[in-house]
Amino acid sequence: MRSSTALNTFFKDLKDKGGIYAFTYKSDSNIYYIGRAKDFQKRFKAHLNINLKDRFHAFANAVGWDKFEFSVIEICSLDMQQERENYYLQKYLPLLNTIFKSNLNDTQTFDSIYEILKLRQLESNFENKYKGIPRLSLSIC
Numbered sequence: 324m325r326s327s328t329a330l331n332t333f334f335k336d337l338k339d340k341g342g343i344y345a346f347t348y349k350s351d352s353n354i355y356y357i358g359r360a361k362d363f364q365k366r367f368k369a370h371l372n373i374n375l376k377d378r379f380h381a382f383a384n385a386v387g388w389d390k391f392e393f394s395v396i397e398i399c400s401l402d403m404q405q406e407r408e409n410y411y412l413q414k415y416l417p418l419l420n421t422i423f424k425s426n427l428n429d430t431q432t433f434d435s436i437y438e439i440l441k442l443r444q445l446e447s448n449f450e451n452k453y454k455g456i457p458r459l460s461l462s463i464c
Contacts, residue, residue, distance in 0.1 A: 334364040342398040343407050346370070346383070346391045346419070354382075356419035359408040361401055367393055379419040 341361040348354035356379040360366030371388055373380065383391060399407050412420060 330364070330367075334367075337363045337395065337398075340398050341366075341401065342404060343396040343411055345394045345396055345417075346379070347394060348382075348386070348419075349390050349392055354419060355417050357396070357408065357411050357415065357417045359404040361404075363395060378421050382419060 339362060341359070341363060343357065343359055344363060344366070345358075346356045358366065370380070370383075396411065397407055411417075
């Protein structure tokens, strides 16, 4: 996991700011999650510490959080966050934002998600639509 110093440095200029962010899978930038936050640093830490079984958290827990990069896509006011998040979700259709519930163990869950993601990529001829969007990124390692 990234050191506290590196995290604090990354989030220093983002103190008390929120908006739209992404977690991108380092091995395949077509696999990512988009979310919104009132406070980027608090939301980042919440993702790492929460025990949810949705597609994103199941995948991240199975492959390891160090396989992801955290990015700030847009800083915006709280009253605009839902609208902006919806815009990015509809425009980019992130694979990890779909709900995925499973009673499988971590390895079976990873295999299932991997197959679902690969099938969806093949069906949609998915391309990395994030190229060109400027982002402030933190590699989680």
